[in-house]
Amino acid sequence: MNCRRVERRLLASFDRGLPASTRQSVERHLEACPGCRKRAGKYGELRKRLSGVRVPELLPRFWERLESRIGESDVMGASALWARLWARAIPVSLSLIAGFAVATLFFLPSSRTADLSGPEALFLTEGNPIAETKSIIDEGSRDIRDLTVLFAAYEQPVGKR
Amino acid sequence: MDEMTLIELSRNGRRDAFETLVRMYNRKVFALAYGFVRDQATADDLAQEIFLKAYQSLPSFRVESGFGTWIYRIAVNHVKDHLRKSSRRKTVSLDQVGEGPAAVGDGAEIRAHEREEENRRSEVFRVLETMPPKYRMILTLRDVEGLSYEEVARVIGIAPGTVDSRLFRARKMLRKKMEPYLQTEGGRP
Numbered sequence: 001m002n003c004r005r006v007e008r009r010l011l012a013s014f015d016r017g018l019p020a021s022t023r024q025s026v027e028r029h030l031e032a033c034p035g036c037r038k039r040a041g042k043y044g045e046l047r048k049r050l051s052g053v054r055v056p057e058l059l060p061r062f063w064e065r066l067e068s069r070i071g072e073s074d075v076m077g078a079s080a081l082w083a084r085l086w087a088r089a090i091p092v093s094l095s096l097i098a099g100f101a102v103a104t105l106f107f108l109p110s111s112r113t114a115d116l117s118g119p120e121a122l123f124l125t126e127g128n129p130i131a132e133t134k135s136i137i138d139e140g141s142r143d144i145r146d147l148t149v150l151f152a153a154y155e156q157p158v159g160k161r
Numbered sequence: 162m163d164e165m166t167l168i169e170l171s172r173n174g175r176r177d178a179f180e181t182l183v184r185m186y187n188r189k190v191f192a193l194a195y196g197f198v199r200d201q202a203t204a205d206d207l208a209q210e211i212f213l214k215a216y217q218s219l220p221s222f223r224v225e226s227g228f229g230t231w232i233y234r235i236a237v238n239h240v241k242d243h244l245r246k247s248s249r250r251k252t253v254s255l256d257q258v259g260e261g262p263a264a265v266g267d268g269a270e271i272r273a274h275e276r277e278e279e280n281r282r283s284e285v286f287r288v289l290e291t292m293p294p295k296y297r298m299i300l301t302l303r304d305v306e307g308l309s310y311e312e313v314a315r316v317i318g319i320a321p322g323t324v325d326s327r328l329f330r331a332r333k334m335l336r337k338k339m340e341p342y343l344q345t346e347g348g349r350p
Contacts, residue, residue: 011332012325015303015310042336042343049285050304052278055192059205062187063180066209070176070216 001025006036014047164228172219179219182228183212189229190236196305197240197297199286207243211236226315233316237302241294281342288338296331303328 001009006029009022018026030037059065162181170178190211195204215235222231289297302308302316303324314321336343 007333008329011329015325015328039336042339043332045343046285046332046336046339047304049282050300051307053196053282053286053305054279055188055195056201058187058191058208059201062191062205062208063183066183066212067176067180069209069213070179073213073217 001029003029003033003036006030006033007039010036010040010043014043165224168219168222168224168228171216172222179216186229186232187212190232193233193236193301193306194240196301197244199283207236207240211239214239230312230315233308233312234318237298237316241298244294244297284342285335285339288335288342291338292331292334295327296334299324299327300331300335304332 006026009018009026012018013023013026017023030040162178164182164185167178167182171182187208191204191208194207194211195201198204198207211232215232218235222228226234289300292300298317299313302313303310308316310321310324314324317324319327
């Protein structure tokens, strides 16, 4: 068994022991090899120092201090939740307002209707041209009626009729 | 009341159940933190933060891992973060080795022999601080805290075979770094 293998076996023995035969060959090697013997001693010393650490006591009232931190974190958690909700509410509100504005523009009757000619206005506002003509015929004298019917298609703003 | 019942009650907001869990594990968690930072107040503060994290993470706790392993895993990750942050703030030099013990107990009451022992332990812990975190972690869990191979593997999240090889390399590195401070001769497996 060479020195490197002995070192590996030696360290393994700290954790899970060695089979009797392996242990004997490691011991034989250590007796014959001063370098490995020294190294083994150093590993033993290190192990002793590491495992011999004295852990002081916990500081007093560990749970009470922790409980107050938990309480604070719950409050902060609730505040954070509200903050998150607010943060989400702002873009949602803005998109609702924008949607409403678009819908208003799209569905409201256009003010440009006032600039349309009589027939255009009738056509676009789904008015009834026959009823319109009938109302013209029903009013006034025959001459005026003829002229009015004749020029009914003149492009005049609806508001002036 | 068994551990699982306590966890279920804690998840449902029962502080008294969580208190019982904390009292079951607070010394172990504190000892783990102390093994790394070697300062009572810092270790206590870390232990508090670890349990706070555990409380907040209770909904994500999975039964199969066991509360002990789970809290150790949180502790190891938290301590790792702490060490990473503190290593940015200060660098430990090997020249500091042998400057004296860390603040443990009342120095005036410790006898000369005990003080000597404490000095030696402090030396090894100071050297430990200069090692890569993965080696420091495994040495602390196995050689300082005395966790079994399987526990170390579960806590760090590596295969037992990796624990074996990493532990070997870590011990070897520590021995080399400690060479000037060790004068022992002889030894048996």
